[in-house]
Amino acid sequence: MTSNAIRLPGGPGDPAEILAAVPWDQRTIQRLLLTRVAEEPDVVALTVSGESLTRRQVHDRARRVAAILAHLGVGPGDVACQLVGNTPDHVAFVFGAALLGAVECPVNTALQGDSLAHVLTHSTARVVFADRALLAQVQAVAGQLADVAVVTWGPGEAPAIDGLRTFAEPDFGALPDAPIAEVRPQDPSTMIYTSGTTGKAKGVLLPHHFAYATAAIKVGVWGLSERDVLLTPLPLFHSNGRYSTLMTGLLVHAGVHVLPRFSASTFWPTVRETGATEVGSVGTMGPILLARDPSPDDRNHRVRMIHGAGTIPPERRPEFEDRFGIRLVNGFAMTETGHFSTISPDDPQRYAASGRAVPGFDMRILDDHDEEVPRGTVGELCIRPLVPFSMLLEYFRQPEVTVETFRNFWFHTGDLAYIDDDGLLFWTDRKKDAIRRRGEMISSIVVENAATAHPAVGEAAVFGVPGALGEEEVFLYVTAAVAGETLDLAALHATMVGLLPAFAVPAYVAQLDALPRSATLKIDKKALKAGARPREAWQPPK
Numbered sequence: 001m002t003s004n005a006i007r008l009p010g011g012p013g014d015p016a017e018i019l020a021a022v023p024w025d026q027r028t029i030q031r032l033l034l035t036r037v038a039e040e041p042d043v044v045a046l047t048v049s050g051e052s053l054t055r056r057q058v059h060d061r062a063r064r065v066a067a068i069l070a071h072l073g074v075g076p077g078d079v080a081c082q083l084v085g086n087t088p089d090h091v092a093f094v095f096g097a098a099l100l101g102a103v104e105c106p107v108n109t110a111l112q113g114d115s116l117a118h119v120l121t122h123s124t125a126r127v128v129f130a131d132r133a134l135l136a137q138v139q140a141v142a143g144q145l146a147d148v149a150v151v152t153w154g155p156g157e158a159p160a161i162d163g164l165r166t167f168a169e170p171d172f173g174a175l176p177d178a179p180i181a182e183v184r185p186q187d188p189s190t191m192i193y194t195s196g197t198t199g200k201a202k203g204v205l206l207p208h209h210f211a212y213a214t215a216a217i218k219v220g221v222w223g224l225s226e227r228d229v230l231l232t233p234l235p236l237f238h239s240n241g242r243y244s245t246l247m248t249g250l251l252v253h254a255g256v257h258v259l260p261r262f263s264a265s266t267f268w269p270t271v272r273e274t275g276a277t278e279v280g281s282v283g284t285m286g287p288i289l290l291a292r293d294p295s296p297d298d299r300n301h302r303v304r305m306i307h308g309a310g311t312i313p314p315e316r317r318p319e320f321e322d323r324f325g326i327r328l329v330n331g332f333a334m335t336e337t338g339h340f341s342t343i344s345p346d347d348p349q350r351y352a353a354s355g356r357a358v359p360g361f362d363m364r365i366l367d368d369h370d371e372e373v374p375r376g377t378v379g380e381l382c383i384r385p386l387v388p389f390s391m392l393l394e395y396f397r398q399p400e401v402t403v404e405t406f407r408n409f410w411f412h413t414g415d416l417a418y419i420d421d422d423g424l425l426f427w428t429d430r431k432k433d434a435i436r437r438r439g440e441m442i443s444s445i446v447v448e449n450a451a452t453a454h455p456a457v458g459e460a461a462v463f464g465v466p467g468a469l470g471e472e473e474v475f476l477y478v479t480a481a482v483a484g485e486t487l488d489l490a491a492l493h494a495t496m497v498g499l500l501p502a503f504a505v506p507a508y509v510a511q512l513d514a515l516p517r518s519a520t521l522k523i524d525k526k527a528l529k530a531g532a533r534p535r536e537a538w539q540p541p542k
Contacts, residue, residue, distance in 0.1 A: 005039040006032050008215060008251045010225025012344065015359050016387065019216040027185040028208040029098040032250060033059055034180075046249065046256035047274070048088045058095060061088065063177055065096025065129075068169070070178035072127050072149050076101030079191060081125040083107045083134050086260050089153045090236050091246070093129055098189060101181025103205070105191040106237035109134055117141040118200055119193050120148065122397065127151065135159060185209035186389045191396055192239055192335050195518045203396030204335045213390030214338035215248040217358050221342050222305065222329065224248065224278060229255035229302070231276035233262035233285070239335045244307065245280050264288050271301045281308030286328075290320055299325040307331060307342070309351035310427075317351045331355040332381075332425060334413060336392040340383050341425045353424040354417070360387045365419055370408045373418075378428055378441065381417040382410040416443070433525060435464035435472050438503045447474060447506065450499040454492050456481055459515050463529050465508070475532050476506035479514060487511050489538040508537035 009021050019027075026035070036045065041056035053061075074080050080102050084090040090106070097104035105123050107116070109131070116137055120128060121144060129151045130138055138150055139161045149165040152158050158168040183189075189208040193201040218224055230249040234241035236258065249256035257274045262285055271279065286308065301324075309328035312320055317328055331342030332354040340363060343355040357363035364372050365379040373379040385391050391411065394402045405412050416434055417427045428434075428443045435442040444462040451460035458479040464472030480487055489509045497505055510532075516524040 005035045005253075006251065007226075007253050008212075008219050010223075010227070010252060011219040011221070012223035013220050015213075015216040015220035018220050019212060019387070022212060024185060027212040028183050028187075029095065029189050029211055029247075030101075030180070030183050030208070032211075033062060033095045033098065036250070046091070046246070046258065048091055048258045049086055049260040051088050053088055053091070058091060061092035062095035062099055064169075064175075065092050066099040066178040067175040068151060068172050069096065069100055069102060069127060071172060071175055072151075074100065074102050074127055076181045076183070077103065077188070079103045079105050079123045079125045081105040081107050081120060081123055081128045083109060083111075083128060083130040083138065084153070084237075085109050085131055085134075086236050086241075086258050087131070087153075089129070089131075091258075094190075094236075094242075094246075098183070098208070099180050100178055101183045101187070103188045103191050105193075105203070106242070108193070108237050109235070112137045112140060114141075114144075115201065117144040119203075120145055122200075123191060123193075123203060124397075129153065132156070135161070138164075183208060185212070186393075188393055190242075192237070192242075194335060195522055202398060202401065205393045205396045207389045207393055209389040210338065210391070211243060211247040212251065213360065213385075213387055214243045215251040217339050217342070217360065218244060218248045219252050221339075221344055221358055222278070222307070223344065223346075224252055224254060226253040228252070228277045229257065229275050230278050230280075231257040231259065231271065231274055232280040233259040233267070234280050234282055235261075239333070239338070240280055240282055243338060264292060268295075268297060268301065271303055272297075275302050277302050277304050279303055279306045281306050281311060283311055286312040286320065287316075290316060290323070294323065298323055301325075305329050305345040310354065312351075314351075329355075332415075332417075332427060337361075337383065337385075337411065337413075338390070340385075349422070349424060353420075354427045355425055356423050357383075357425070360390065361385055363419075363425070364410065365417060366410065366412075370410065375421055376418055378416050378418045380431055381413045381415045381425070381427070383413065384410055416441075433463060435462070435474055437464070437467070437471050437474065440501075440503045442474060442504045447476065447496075447500065447504055450496045451476055451478055451492065453499065454495050456485065456487055457492065458482075459523070461515050461523050461525055461528055462506070463525050463532075465529070465532055465534055467507070473507040473534070474504065475508045475510075475529075475534065475537070477510055477512055477515060477528055477532075479512055483513075490540075493538075493540055505540075508532075508534045508539055510537040 037055045037059040045055045082093045158166040190206045230245045232241045232245035305327045307329040309330040327345040328351040330351045333339040340361040341355040433444040447462040448460040458481040461477045465475045467473035516527045518524045
């Protein structure tokens, strides 16, 4: 029987040809749901936090979400937020909003206080679906919200929140199905807020087609197919878990397993139980797995690749591959763009750099005047898509930021990098974190790596502080590798003198018990810089 369900053909292959298998007008999240449920509705579509959902179940739950949203006044183009963890309800909300033609805004479940209030107010959402366990975070900012309806999942009555309308899902009883809206691939479907480490979080507005364009790249370059089983322990409110695993798996008809969170103790048993062949990684996952005691079962699995090699120190990547029998894949991606640089797991250079420019993107390294720099020269990493509607539409309600970021028809990533003669991309630093001193550009990453090379140092964070003659001085914060130990900052500084050029050696060094982190668990250099007191820090003798 010929299938009418949307399906990307398996890779490897040219992403453009893979994408062309789906007619343009069908490339929406809504059509993905509707065509899949029409074909073999009782086939398991995915498993989320241990609960397997058939295509029919995903569809029925999505229709329920759409009906509730419509009942509360949400229509096509309106924004609706969800503060929900990795649960079947999260997936239902994704597709329910798509049926309605609404813009789904997944909110980082770690947000609280002003950062949560900013997202809920700036997004203009009037409806928020929330896990019952997270309602206290909403209640704490209720005074900053206006006319917001809060819907809770799970049994029991909805707790009252002063100033807000609250409902439990069963309160709505039987509702008529909401009309299915007409949506186009270029229409907005999802809004994900950035981490906000350089200012208030920005709403990245993504079109329906973004899911298809990013999936085609992963399928084509990584060689994914319906024979794969994709697994992620990463949150669905971020683009990695959302697009690299969930949407890519559904579009290529692979198996999909979404875990509630990462757990080092249960990771490998879960990998074996699910039969996973591809795993998403971020942050400290790789180093944590590598730090565990070796086991006879280290190679007892079906995983052939893990993307996210950049989280493992370069010198230990061969060790990881050899121990676990897994190929690491590196790349470069942003919420705004998806993967525009990555590499095949069969490439000998698969973890040596940040990949290569993928088909469908033009990638350049530009100077401050948007002129291209020679190969091997550091500049700002800039890109532009060759496939329409495969990146963000705009920064929501920030037209000036959108125009500045897309100046001269290039999307400016804000990252410093270079491309070598073999076409490999090497990331060096965030442009905002780079330090200018004595006419030199200093990479904060290079200085941090020199600090953490000292065995007594746990973490390091480097940034610039005002110096003489309008230049910057290098300020270094460190933590101890062993909690509670006091570091010999003079000895650390002496070690760094032997590792760095003189202009990059820190002028100020201070120790903290822990480095502050953003809601996305990145080191919050903005907070560190605001609290830096150079006069109170250790300084080398003059």
